[in-house]
Amino acid sequence: MSYKKSYPFRIQPQDVDFQFKVTMAALGNILLTTAGFNADENGFGIRRLNEIDCTWVLTRFAVEMKRFPEQYEDISVETWIEEVGRASTTRNFCIRDSKNEIIGNACSVWVMLDMKARRAKDLLTLDGIHQFASGEAGLIEKPMKLDTVDGEDYDGFKVKYSDIDINGHVNTISYIEWISDCFSLDCYRKCGVKRFEFNFMNEMLYDDFVEIVGKQHRPGDFRFEIMKEDKTACRARVVF
Numbered sequence: 001m002s003y004k005k006s007y008p009f010r011i012q013p014q015d016v017d018f019q020f021k022v023t024m025a026a027l028g029n030i031l032l033t034t035a036g037f038n039a040d041e042n043g044f045g046i047r048r049l050n051e052i053d054c055t056w057v058l059t060r061f062a063v064e065m066k067r068f069p070e071q072y073e074d075i076s077v078e079t080w081i082e083e084v085g086r087a088s089t090t091r092n093f094c095i096r097d098s099k100n101e102i103i104g105n106a107c108s109v110w111v112m113l114d115m116k117a118r119r120a121k122d123l124l125t126l127d128g129i130h131q132f133a134s135g136e137a138g139l140i141e142k143p144m145k146l147d148t149v150d151g152e153d154y155d156g157f158k159v160k161y162s163d164i165d166i167n168g169h170v171n172t173i174s175y176i177e178w179i180s181d182c183f184s185l186d187c188y189r190k191c192g193v194k195r196f197e198f199n200f201m202n203e204m205l206y207d208d209f210v211e212i213v214g215k216q217h218r219p220g221d222f223r224f225e226i227m228k229e230d231k232t233a234c235r236a237r238v239v240f
Helices: 024-042 046-050 172-180 185-190
Strands: 005-010 054-065 074-084 089-096 102-114 119-121 152-158 195-200 209-218 221-228 231-239
Touching: 005 024, 024 046, 024 054, 024 074, 024 089, 024 102, 024 172, 046 054, 172 195, 172 209, 172 221, 172 231
Parallel strands: none
Antiparallel strands: 005 074, 054 102, 054 195, 074 089, 089 102, 102 119, 152 209, 195 231, 209 221, 221 231
16 A cells, blocks of 8 residues: 655745745645645545544644745655544645655644534544555654743734634634734845744634734744633744
8 A cells, every 4th residue: 555645736926925936825825735635545534524424623734845846846745644542633745846855844734523413523433544644753852732822913804704613713824814914024125934833723713803813922933822801722833
């Protein structure tokens, strides 16, 4: 069995920022699309899980880039499952350019959510999924557990229609966009993002009020917390 599979992508104009480089959100979307393609091919995609009233939910996500691909650039994303436990499964990614040189890597951790109970379900109930675990680690440090952020207010707004995904809660890409928007254009002109990562902790739903607090943990290393009322929905880190 081949544990790894590679998928081609071309960076489109809607994927890039004012510097013609792919945005963090668009890159995240490419990686999650890759995960979806491979899960479907393995027989454990969202459509299969929906048949048993379950779905996949991302709990941790980290991306490290040597450089961000540019408009119309062709890239390939290789993905494989590292491990499948009872509570979660780890999927890795390797991003290559047209010369087959590695320009980035990513690691994601997923749980299977019971859509009726709104809680994680034992992965041992998915017959056959463990055969896809390769045991091969990714090329970057796994997403770290991010601590509480006691910082300054960065933004506040309500969750809107465009933020909601098929699971009925805020989609991953909206979280990435919210954190990306915490930095100025001048910051992006002067610095390149080396790593960004997220811990997803509690669902955010339509019309929830979003509060984002953040601080510079050390030079070039920023930490954020996204709150809904008195609960933490997500913690994030961006390293320049």
